[in-house]
Amino acid sequence: RQAAYAALRNKPARTRDGTDVSLMLNAGLELDLDTLEQTGADGVGLFRTEFQFLVSETLPRLDDQVQLYRRVLDKAPGKPVIFRTLDLGGDKVLPALNLQREENPALGWRSIRFALDHRGLFRRQLRALIRAAGENPLTVMFPMVTVPQEFFAAKDLLMKEVEWTAETTGKRPSRIEVGVMLETPALAFSLKELAGEAEFLSVGTNDLMQFFYAADRMTPSVSDRYDLVSPSALRFLKMVSEECRTHGIRMSACGEATGSSLSALCFVALGFTNLSMSAGSIGPVKRMIRSLDLAAFRADFIEALDKPNDAFRNQLLALAAEHGV
Ligand code: PEP
Ligand code: MG
Numbered sequence: 001r002q003a004a005y006a007a008l009r010n011k012p013a014r015t016r017d018g019t020d021v022s023l024m025l026n027a028g029l030e031l032d033l034d035t036l037e038q039t040g041a042d043g044v045g046l047f048r049t050e051f052q053f054l055v056s057e058t059l060p061r062l063d064d065q066v067q068l069y070r071r072v073l074d075k076a077p078g079k080p081v082i083f084r085t086l087d088l089g090g091d092k093v094l095p096a097l098n099l100q101r102e103e104n105p106a107l108g109w110r111s112i113r114f115a116l117d118h119r120g121l122f123r124r125q126l127r128a129l130i131r132a133a134g135e136n137p138l139t140v141m142f143p144m145v146t147v148p149q150e151f152f153a154a155k156d157l158l159m160k161e162v163e164w165t166a167e168t169t170g171k172r173p174s175r176i177e178v179g180v181m182l183e184t185p186a187l188a189f190s191l192k193e194l195a196g197e198a199e200f201l202s203v204g205t206n207d208l209m210q211f212f213y214a215a216d217r218m219t220p221s222v223s224d225r226y227d228l229v230s231p232s233a234l235r236f237l238k239m240v241s242e243e244c245r246t247h248g249i250r251m252s253a254c255g256e257a258t259g260s261s262l263s264a265l266c267f268v269a270l271g272f273t274n275l276s277m278s279a280g281s282i283g284p285v286k287r288m289i290r291s292l293d294l295a296a297f298r299a300d301f302i303e304a305l306d307k308p309n310d311a312f313r314n315q316l317l318a319l320a321a322e323h324g325v
Contacts, residue, residue, distance in 0.1 A: 005282075015290070022273065045202070062127060127164070139176075144184065147187070203255065237270050252274035
């Protein structure tokens with residue numbers, strides 16, 4: 001199997017009927033970038049910048065951050081890298097900031113909420129990203145946005161830092177792309193407001209499913225409630241896909257589910273042609289995509305989506321098998 005996946009390394013993730021899917025890598029450490037070459041991934045779809053903070057006893061300095069981001073960009077020549085800004089709090093506890101414990105950390109002072117309330121920290125990170133990009137393109141996405149105002153506030157800070165860097169260093173990124181993560185159901189109902197503001201949206205299935213099913217991602221005893229491959233979750237993602245199309249927002253997905261061939265199949269059927277996953281999943285997902293007759297599958301899949309849970313699942317598994325998945 002490994003050899004079969006390795007043989008796919010330089011082949012495109014193209015369905016039998018000609019739809020290309022970008023397969024990107026989820027990363028958090030500089031070391032992870034080595035798998036870009038090994039897997040033949042199309043780029044880094046999620047770089048978790050908080051890892052550098054989590055492994056350090058003190059807050060990383062501006063220069064440390066610039067160095068890391070530069071090394072990451074250097075290791076992905078000619079390929080896109082999406083830097084996800086600090087996603088701290090919740091399950092990601094920062095040793096250097098002595099914060100109060102919360103009753104429900106997943107629902108608490110975390111991620112973009114935390115970043116917007118720690119402006120010095122957040123601006124320093126944005127500055128580091130801009131400096132690392134120099135005059136190359138820069139792609140940034142903001143995590144756990146629940147209302148568009150958070151996205152606008154974060155983007156505003158990013159643009160201010162771009163101006164500041166241009167004034168002080170004479171350099172600015174040749175192009176800046178700003179995206180939003182869809183990790184809370186609420187945001188799915190506000191995508192219209194992000195039209196023309198967010199260039200792309202990336203579905204973070206780990207958090208999204210946790211909030212969709214009110215099932216803690218860290219608690220194994222409720223993890224079977226946490227099911228992307230179910231009609232309710234997929235009907236919701238279908239709506240997201242339609243909204244993105246209507247409002248001209250490119251869409252992608254990251255989070256663990258993308259690495260399961262069955263979930264990836266559902267994403268592709270819903271029109272997601274950019275999936276980011278851990279290195280080990282690229283080969284199996286690429287094999288699935290290359291064996292897929294997408295148009296035929298999609299028609300049956302959309303029809304099956306109207307069915308109750310068990311009937312849908314049985315039909316999906318049968319269809320998947322029929323399509324070589
Ligand atoms: C997610 O929630 O799906 C995601 C990609 O972010 P993280 O797992 O880092 O919270
Ligand atoms: Mg998340």
